Amino acid sequence: FVGSLFLCCISAVALKRMLNFNAPPLKNTAAEPVWKVLIYDRFGQDIISPLLSVKELRDMGITLHLLLHSDRDPIPDVPAIYFVMPTEENIDRICQDLRNQLYESYYLNFISAISRSKLEDIASAALAANAVTQVTKVFDQYLNFITLEDDMFILCHQNKELISYHAINRADIQDTDMEAIMDTIVDSLFCFFVTLGAVPIIRCPRGNAAEMVAVKLDKKLRENLRDARNSLFTGDSMTAGQFSFQRPLFVLVDRNVDMATPLHHTWTYQALIHDVLDFHLNRVVMEEGMGAEPSAGARPKKKSRKTYDLTAADKFWQKHKGSPFPEVAESVQEELDTYRAQEDEVKRLKSIMGLEGEDEGAISMLSDNTAKLTSAVSSLPELLEKKRLIDLHTNVATAVLDHIKSRKLDVYFEFEEKLMSKSTLDKSLLDIISDPDAGTPEDKMRLFLIYYITAQQAPSESDLEQYKKALLDAVCDLSPLNYIKQWKAFTKMAATPANYGNSGVKPMGLFSRVMNTGSQFVMEGVKNLVLKQHNLPVTRILDNLMEMKSHPETDDYRYFDPKMLRGSESSIPRNKNPFQEAIVFVVGGGNYIEYQNLVDYTKSKQGKKIVYGCSELFNASQFIKQLSQLGQK
């Protein structure tokens, strides 16, 4: 039963249980509806929204879903399910609700464990309001992480600047701040492992934030396992992890091990959407009506904002979110053609019905037609849904294509790939930077930073001055460069610089361009680039650790096993077999490019399951902002 790490299923099942008053949901058809009200805070909202849609909530009997800190009217005959973090203000608000007798019964679910003193606060408020019997159940859900995909999770979306890369790496950080950040991260990771039901083997590099997190997490897991009475990892509470015979491997890395990947321009669908459009928690927000510029003097066209949810139920998305963009364009076209063919089939039925109506003795034929009609009618909702998804992807892909064309992202991508694989460059860096209509100043800054990071030796002073002048001409902000210089100096002292493997980028020939012009997506002028498989540093580290390969980079990683009684970590791993399941966590932030790389790596290995997690998810522009903040100090 390898493959117990299906995050979406596990988290969604946990949520559904909670919404069913913490009883396992019944499977029988046409069960009696029980209605309830769901109350959450912003953390709860972020956790629930990628997993359950509003329709699914309705199907589970939730009639209203409200924010904790909004005005809520008393609905005196309905049970209320709370899903909140146990912070001071939330507890106060719950006590206020108890005093105002808003609902009939209260099921309190706390996203992470609540402390004893806060529990007593609620108890005293309940006593004061004489509502103790109404508080029917109190649960610690241990769901303090956001599951975005089946194999990807992030720690939080609200208040993410508290544990961002900037917060961890700034120069003026105090020990107490660092402790607080580490505690937050460890709390979420602990909840993650409780939900998973498995105790992992932890490996981490030495000497950075990742090591601090690993030490704390090991300590917390160990304490919990020692406490046999209250241990969360034994007995019936384990569902997911109990079938795999091996423990998963948990690899902690720090963002500083690979600074080029977050700045990289990308070419796969999901990563492009995250880079170019506004994409959070599986939701894209776009402005419609981005057409030609309005003519002078006319009123500007009203731009409506449209929101699209990219969910697990969307088959096209699941299939193509990792494909290179030209493939996506072609596939959308194909889907559209299949849809039109099916639509024509349904329309043809109409004419069949009309012709065969007068045949007297052909009762059997009539019954065939009614069967056909029934099947057509029942397949209509499916067809409509398909059409909606095709429209969605057409809009999204068109918006992405507009960005690519206006910023010449394909040129950047090709150049960066060549830089990262140290192959020969056909254009000089200076040309691209001084080119006025290739990309925004941010794009140019990204390109230059990647050049700086991946260069074997630092460029000479005169070269550097030349580049700086060109960048300033292009209105770039140079503060990230200061920080990257510091970072480079630091990592040179510590270890060998990261090697990005040999990748190659081949532009596809004229033939495919001709094919493409026939489709709706006119991709002329945009090179059709094919990615060759290569491994980013994080993937390589994971590969070494999972397959127990020896490599200078990973040999001195620390080894923690919370289940071992001795409590001393040796650097020699006891386990000699390669791991089947692994969880990679990047402290300081991650992005979709790394995730996609890991997914591709998993596909090439049979039977392995890898989950990617990071403390926050940022795209390149957000990362550059953090770098410039760091560079200004």
Next chain:
Amino acid sequence: MAVDITLLFKASVKTVKTRNKAIGIGFDSTKDEIFKRSRPKSGFSPRAKEVITNITKLKDFLLQHRKDYVSAGSLISSDLSRMTDNDRDQIDQDAQIFMRTCSEAIKQLRNEAEKQVISAQIKEHRGAVLDLIETYLKGVCKLYSEQRAIRVKRMSFVFRPLEKTASSEVQDNPVNLWEESRVEDELSPEEIQMFEQENQRLISEMNSLVDEVRQIEGKVVEISRLQEIFAEKVLQQEAEIDNIHQLVVGATENVKEGNEDIREAIKNNAGFRVWILFFLVMCSFSLLFLDWYDS
């Protein structure tokens, strides 16, 4: 996995109670209990719960008798639990009446909820509750109509082979016997036989008619189901068409006003031009006049 800390909570309640007693704060717990009991009996939710219990009763009843209802009623099985057709018809009728009353009760609740002046949240909540009940009712109705469709199909299937064999028998015989019976009128057994065969023929004719009627009934049941789906869609479209109609009316109004504005603007333009011309002509005349005056 989630950890149930309800017991921990109850323990904290006890701790707080004892702590409060020690400090000397007491809470009078008895008074409020009495006030709680006096909740309105005929409020929204007790009635909604009633409708649900009724629907559940119907569902249980249907499920209980489902096996007997659907059983093929073959000639081989001689079960005592086999239902007669009368029973089945009775069940059909009762179920239909029940479903109708339930949907009417839901409609009534909905109307009442709209009329009452309550906050937006409670309205939304009640609307959602009624939607849930309706979906539940639809599910149970589906159970019922599935059963019925199966039954009707079975019936039409069973009678076909009987009809075929009866009609083929009857066709050969009447031709011969008719001649025989005319010659030997006094022979009663043959008369009886002839009458019997005629009876058979009539029975088979009736059977075939009944059979056709049953088939048509089956088709009609299927068509009615499809028709339901269509009716739903058409109603949805009606709402949308109303919406579009309103928008279009608004749009024509705006266009009319726009035309008026343009006409006025043209007029103003024209008037403006006339004034400019007049002013220029006056200026030139005054110039000429001054020139003539001066010289």
